[in-house]
Structures are given as C-alpha cells and as structure tokens.
Amino acid sequence: MADTEFDAYFLGPYGENADLFEELLTDFMRDHVYWRRNFHPESTPPISTSARYSQEFAGVAARMRRELFALSADLKKSVPWFSPRYVGHMSSDLLMSGLVANIMTTLYNPNNVSDQAAPTTVQKEIEVGFQLARMFGFETETAVRPCAWGHLTSGGTVSNYEGLRNLQALKFYPLALARALERLDLDLGAPGPLKRALPELSQWELVNLSVDMVVELRRAYLSAASQLGPQILHSLREAVRAERLETLGWVDFFEVHPGLKTPVVLAPNTAHYSWPKAMKLLGLGTANLRRVDVDGDMRMSAGDLQVVLDGLKDERRPVLSLVAILGTTEFGTIDPIGDIVAQRERALGAGLYFPIHVDAAWGGYLASIFRQEDGTLVPHEMLKEQFHYFPSDKVYGAFAALGSVESITVDPHKLGYIPYPAGAYVARNSGMIDFVTDKAPYAFEGHLEEQGDLRERLRNLGQYILEGSKPGASAASVHVSHRVLPLHTDAFGKLLKKGVRASEYFYDELHKIADRLGEDIIIDIPFKPDCNLVCLTLNPVKNRSAAGLNRFVQSIYDQMRVDASRPIQVRSFFASSTSLQAGDLSPEQRLTLAEQLGIEPKTFCASPRDLEHDASSLLLIRNTLMNPWLDFEDKGLNYIDRYLLFLEELILAELQSYT
Structure with a gap:
C-alpha cells in the first residue's frame, strides 16, 4: 500500500478531498461576505433585496451563467496536470492550502505594490522571501549584514530579468561614485573596506569589486559625506545619480568611461531562453551572452568555464554575471555550483570578479531536501541512505554552495505546487535594494533610504522591484503553504x-x-x-x-x-x-x-x-x-x-x- 502521508494536502486526482475543499471554500466565502456586511453595517446597502426579482437582474444573471458554463465546458479541454497519468511539463496537483488561500485572497483583491494597497499580503510576501532565503542557506537575521531578502514575481523569466538588472546596478556603481567624487573635488579618504580612495582605482579595478564590497562602499562614503553636513551628502547623492548608467544610458556612460568594454554574461548552453531575452531587454545584446560548454552530463563544464574566464581576464572585459542552472528546463540537470563558487574565488584573487546568479526556477525547492529544521545542511551520507543514486557528489556540492551565491530565481508554481503566477527572486545581500529604488508619491510613503528595519522598508515593495501592480493572492498562497508544509527535509522535503x-x-x-x-x-x-x-x-x-x-x-x-x-x-x-x-x-x-x-x-x-x-x-x-x-x-x-x-x-x- 502506498504512503498516505500527503493525501490530506491535495484535492486529489479524483477529487477525493472534495468535501474538505468545498467546506473550506464555503466557510471562507461566507467569512468574506460577513466582512463586507460588517465594514459599516449602519450604511444602507445600495443593491436592494428586491433587485434580484427584476427583469434586468434576471437577464444579467442568465448571461453570466451561460458564459460561465461555456467557459467551464472549454476548460475541460485543459491539461490534466492533477493526474498521475500526466508526466509531461512541470505541473502537478496543487497543494490545497495554497489553492484555497489563492481563491480566498482573490476575493479581497490586494495589490502587492505596497502596503497602502495590501497591508496584509505585502507582509506575507516579505516573509516568503525570508522563508526561501533560509531554505537556500542565506542569513535572514535583519540585524546581521549581509541579510538576505526576496519577493515574488510572475515567474522565473521576470526573476531572471530582475537578477541581471540588480547586478548591473551594482557592477557600475563604483565608476559613478568615483567620478562624482572627482567632479565635486571631494576628498573623503578611503572609508570602508578599501585601502585606497576610490578615485585612485583603475576602471578595471572598479568594475571588479564584489557585490558585498560595493554595498559597504556606498554606505561608507555616504556616511563620511554626512559627517561633513547634509548639504555635502545631498550634493554627493545627486552627483552620483547624474553619473550612473541608469541615468546616462549605455552610450553616454561608455563615452564618459573610455576604454571600458561592454560586459558579458556567462551562461551554459542549457540556459533558459529567458536569458537571451534579458540581454535584449537590458540593451546588452545577445552577442554579449557568452555560452559555456556543457559536459557529457549536460552540466556547465568547469574546464571550459576556466578557459572562458582566462580569456576575459586577458581581454579586460567585465563579467556582469555568471548564470548557473539548478535544474535545467529541458533536462533537469544541475550545474556544479560548488566548483563554480571556488572558481569565482580564484578569479577574484587574480583581479576578475563575477557575481553568480542561480536560475533555480525548476530545482530551487529541492533545496528543502538538503536543509534541516534548524537551518543546517543535512549530511551527505545521511541523504544518500534515503535514495539509490541521489544526490551525487556534484549535486550535493551544488546545493551546499547556494548560500555563497549572489541571487537565486525559484518558482513556487513549479516544485512548490502553488497556482500560477508565483515565481520568486531571492538575493543574499539586501543592501542591493538601495541601488535600484524608484519612488512614486501616489504609491509609497516618503521613507528616506536606509531608514528603519528591513521589513519596514520592504513594505513599499514596488519601489525596489521590476513589476508594479501584482496579486497579493500569490503571496498568501505561498505563505500559507510554507506554514502548513515548512521548507525543510522532514516536511516539504519529504514530498x-x-x-x-x-x-x-x-x-x-x-x-x-x-x-x-x-x-x-x-x-x-x-x-x-x-x-x-x-x-x-x-x-x-x-x-x-x-x-x-x-x-x-x-x-x-x-x-x-x-x-x-x-x-x-x-x-x-x-x-x-x-x-x-x-x-x-x-x-x-x-x-x-x-x-x-x-x-x-x-x-x-x-x-x-x-x-x-x-x-x-x-x-x-x-x-x-x-x-x-x-x-x-x-x-x-x-x-x-x-x-x-x-x-x-x-x-x-x-x-x-x-x-
């Protein structure tokens, strides 16, 4: 007899849990109606009780039923992803907790652009980011630096766009900061992690600073400027903004920095088609997406990567990001991320730095298998005892190294068993949000940069992310499912x-x-x-x-x-x-x-x-x-x-x- 542990989590291939599903939906539909009725019960209802008996009302109701029945008939042609007879694309039966939470929250229609439009579900989305970050091995204590952050997107494609956009913002920030200091003739010394003042560094050195160092440099220089007075701080901020790539655009930025070469993005031949799209969208051009060969197991070849890196170092061409794949869309193969992290450290020692973004849209949730409830890694030997082949040394090394990468794409609507749309972007260092913020007075309250707790700042979520309006129902769906089935080896990992x-x-x-x-x-x-x-x-x-x-x-x-x-x-x-x-x-x-x-x-x-x-x-x-x-x-x-x-x-x- 098969294991029945997870039977209660799903509606089931034959709707076996229909009674529970219907009971939950009915309960929370009624609860929603009660909420409407009790918002201001003293008000007179604008729709009278006699309206439903009018000819006009009956006509609208009839048309509604007709069209909904037609839709229902058309939907019967849909893919039967709920059935174990379906072993096709990356879909399966959905967790009932997420499905009900999604339907239930849709009745409230929250817009997770900010907590002004979604005071409840924005907070849940922020917590989902921390839940995923913990599963990947990132630091989630907000008092510790660097602390991770994450949020939901419409899917892995948008998460990949955002990952590249964020790394681009940090890659070229030091150049803008150095030029702003020169323009203002402002000597702040060498605050922060560097031993030399920023204007003393070459262009090559400036574009090969690590993400963590760039975050700390920004904080250190702004802090040093603030000690000279608010006017100096304001002048430096404005000067940096005027010199940034995001202000000048590619053409003018490269005219200001002669000799600087267009950056490349490295990705294996197995990378998702969203990566060429991202290069087009950011104006980098697909010619600058450098492919790295794969080995016989369809994983990125560490040997070919080293050849490519050596060539780029000799060419003095910056690497905007290296994209590693944790579960390719076509084959499910997993790049040797442990080896790639080690190669990054060796390259950094030789003066070439590349941030790592992991496209784990498919395989990201598999990290729950490797994570114990206390957040530590499950020992390799302990895991191997539970399988015949899994995980190989390379696969275990890949998941063990996730805590050392810069950012990760993961899709709850794939191996998270959550309704569409629910992708996610998670980054190891939340300090990067200060490099990508955009504000709209009608949507966000006027918090100054770097004020308040990270969770407090993220409640104005839309100013830090690519998307604007987006459904709070997705956040509720993922959050509830993670609470019902936590992201560790003895809960979600068991599934x-x-x-x-x-x-x-x-x-x-x-x-x-x-x-x-x-x-x-x-x-x-x-x-x-x-x-x-x-x-x-x-x-x-x-x-x-x-x-x-x-x-x-x-x-x-x-x-x-x-x-x-x-x-x-x-x-x-x-x-x-x-x-x-x-x-x-x-x-x-x-x-x-x-x-x-x-x-x-x-x-x-x-x-x-x-x-x-x-x-x-x-x-x-x-x-x-x-x-x-x-x-x-x-x-x-x-x-x-x-x-x-x-x-x-x-x-x-x-x-x-x-x-």
Whole structure:
C-alpha cells in the first residue's frame, strides 16, 4: 500500500478531498461576505433585496451563467496536470492550502505594490522571501549584514530579468561614485573596506569589486559625506545619480568611461531562453551572452568555464554575471555550483570578479531536501541512505554552495505546487535594494533610504522591484503553504523526495525494458538524471540516421502529447518532449552520443544538408515525475509501471509498422 502521508494536502486526482475543499471554500466565502456586511453595517446597502426579482437582474444573471458554463465546458479541454497519468511539463496537483488561500485572497483583491494597497499580503510576501532565503542557506537575521531578502514575481523569466538588472546596478556603481567624487573635488579618504580612495582605482579595478564590497562602499562614503553636513551628502547623492548608467544610458556612460568594454554574461548552453531575452531587454545584446560548454552530463563544464574566464581576464572585459542552472528546463540537470563558487574565488584573487546568479526556477525547492529544521545542511551520507543514486557528489556540492551565491530565481508554481503566477527572486545581500529604488508619491510613503528595519522598508515593495501592480493572492498562497508544509527535509522535503525516488525507480525500470527489447530498439537515457526529470530517446536498431530517429520518437510522442482537437480522455498517459541540440555539444560528445544511439555520427550535425537523414537536434521524450501518487499501486501496478507498460506497447506497435 502506498504512503498516505500527503493525501490530506491535495484535492486529489479524483477529487477525493472534495468535501474538505468545498467546506473550506464555503466557510471562507461566507467569512468574506460577513466582512463586507460588517465594514459599516449602519450604511444602507445600495443593491436592494428586491433587485434580484427584476427583469434586468434576471437577464444579467442568465448571461453570466451561460458564459460561465461555456467557459467551464472549454476548460475541460485543459491539461490534466492533477493526474498521475500526466508526466509531461512541470505541473502537478496543487497543494490545497495554497489553492484555497489563492481563491480566498482573490476575493479581497490586494495589490502587492505596497502596503497602502495590501497591508496584509505585502507582509506575507516579505516573509516568503525570508522563508526561501533560509531554505537556500542565506542569513535572514535583519540585524546581521549581509541579510538576505526576496519577493515574488510572475515567474522565473521576470526573476531572471530582475537578477541581471540588480547586478548591473551594482557592477557600475563604483565608476559613478568615483567620478562624482572627482567632479565635486571631494576628498573623503578611503572609508570602508578599501585601502585606497576610490578615485585612485583603475576602471578595471572598479568594475571588479564584489557585490558585498560595493554595498559597504556606498554606505561608507555616504556616511563620511554626512559627517561633513547634509548639504555635502545631498550634493554627493545627486552627483552620483547624474553619473550612473541608469541615468546616462549605455552610450553616454561608455563615452564618459573610455576604454571600458561592454560586459558579458556567462551562461551554459542549457540556459533558459529567458536569458537571451534579458540581454535584449537590458540593451546588452545577445552577442554579449557568452555560452559555456556543457559536459557529457549536460552540466556547465568547469574546464571550459576556466578557459572562458582566462580569456576575459586577458581581454579586460567585465563579467556582469555568471548564470548557473539548478535544474535545467529541458533536462533537469544541475550545474556544479560548488566548483563554480571556488572558481569565482580564484578569479577574484587574480583581479576578475563575477557575481553568480542561480536560475533555480525548476530545482530551487529541492533545496528543502538538503536543509534541516534548524537551518543546517543535512549530511551527505545521511541523504544518500534515503535514495539509490541521489544526490551525487556534484549535486550535493551544488546545493551546499547556494548560500555563497549572489541571487537565486525559484518558482513556487513549479516544485512548490502553488497556482500560477508565483515565481520568486531571492538575493543574499539586501543592501542591493538601495541601488535600484524608484519612488512614486501616489504609491509609497516618503521613507528616506536606509531608514528603519528591513521589513519596514520592504513594505513599499514596488519601489525596489521590476513589476508594479501584482496579486497579493500569490503571496498568501505561498505563505500559507510554507506554514502548513515548512521548507525543510522532514516536511516539504519529504514530498519532493517522493519525486526523486520515483525518478530513480523509473530509471531502473526503463533499463529493464531496454534490455528486454534490445534486439529491436535502442532505448536510451542520454544522461543520468540529477533530480526528478528524466529524458529518454528511442532508435530502431535498423535505423542509422538522426532524422530517422526523430521521426520514430515523434510518432511515439504524438500518442502521448496534449492535442486540443481531441478529448483528453483518449490519452492513457501524457508526456512532453524536448530536443538535444547538436550545436550545444562538442564534436566528441556528439560522436559518443551517436555511437550510443546507433546512428551515423555525420547525420547528427549543427548544419544539416540532407534533411532526409541529417538533423541538427535529437528529439527526446521528457518525463516530469512530481505527482504525489506515482507510487500508488492498484492491482499490483503503480502508475510508473503502467506508464512504462503503455510506452512499451507503443514502441512494439510502432516497430511493427517501421521499415
């Protein structure tokens, strides 16, 4: 019998907890109505009790019902993400606590731009930021520097934009500060962490100061200026503002700083498509997104990264950020963040600094597996005892190093089991908010910079973030779910361990099928899974071309994909697909993979010529194993067994018609 510990957390694939769900919704809908009635009970209700009996009222009500029933009918074509028969994209059944909290809060319609518009849910969003920060190993005591901060976004794409925007603001601030001091002929000495006065440093030195040092430098110089009087402090602030990149724009800023080269952003070949979009949005240009090769496990290659860093140091080109991936969208692979952090320290010693932003939109919540209730890391050996393969040394090292990076993107609406939209951005040093603040008198109260407790300052949230108006319902949803199921290994981590174990079981059972059918077809997992996302591909033994492999996989996938033109009930199971690009692999990696799959290496190439046989990518079937009931057994078969049996039947049927 399957573990039932998490049964009460979800509505369930068959609506098994419908009574509880309906009871909660009804209770809180009524509670909301009581709140409206008791706001000012002495007022006369503007809608009379007799209004519902009028012809006009009845007509509106009828149209409303008709359109809502039509919507309900259309929604039945939706993706059945709640079912363990769905192993497609990064969606599953939702935590009932978050779902009810979202619906309930929507009735109040709070706008989390500031606490003027959302006095309750802004505070909950601030607390969510600290909850996530603790899970990643950041400091969350506001009296300690640096203290972390975080907030919710509409999704990982916006969080990635914000991460790059914030690092850009800090990267070029020292140049603006040094020039402002020169313009004012203001000698403040060398306050703060540097031994030399800022104007004495070269451009190269100024753009290679760490995030923590830039935060402390700003505080130190403003403090030194304030000791000379409020007029000096005001003049310095205004002079710095006039010299900043955010004021001048790229063209004028680079004219003021001749010899300074356009910064680059480093990211692996597996990086999400939001990163080229971010380069366009910030005006950096996609040509300055430097790709780092991946190894055979589809993780950023530490060796290639070192080659790239050495070249940039020789070129004297600043690195705005290095983007590491904690769970790639396509493959679920995890970059060696522990090694990358070590490389950053070595590079800093050689005069080149790069802040690290981790795109953990998919894998961020897996950090709860690694974190004990007291905030410390779960020992590696203790974790390994709970799995067959997970976590490898590189994967454990990646999660252990998260507390040393500058910022992290994570999506509660993925492995957090929260309704859309709920992304999040979390940064290790909250001091960066002073570099990105924008104020609007109608939205924010007039707090001066750096006054008050961090939580107090963040209640005017909109002045520090990219988005303006945004739903407080998302904040309530995430906050309540984190309270019900805390972010540590013995609570939320236990839920995610189920998915990791499911992927290990899937991995082993698929190999059994591969052995059984090996005379007719090659069933291959190109790289061992790092988490609960498993990719596989298929190639008939008779086929020797990459294009032929893709046609065969496509024919299998067509019978498992969402098809809006057909009722969802005709599908027994749903999977998703992705592709492995030849251009993202080295020639050696392409050769190894081609031999592994039994295809001619020349047919898998970055620039195909004969489309009948050649292909620039290989089609993969992607399986996301996050549904809580994948291990549920009925008549001796759990849902993974059923899915693999279904897949095997599809393969055998397709082989019969294959020529």
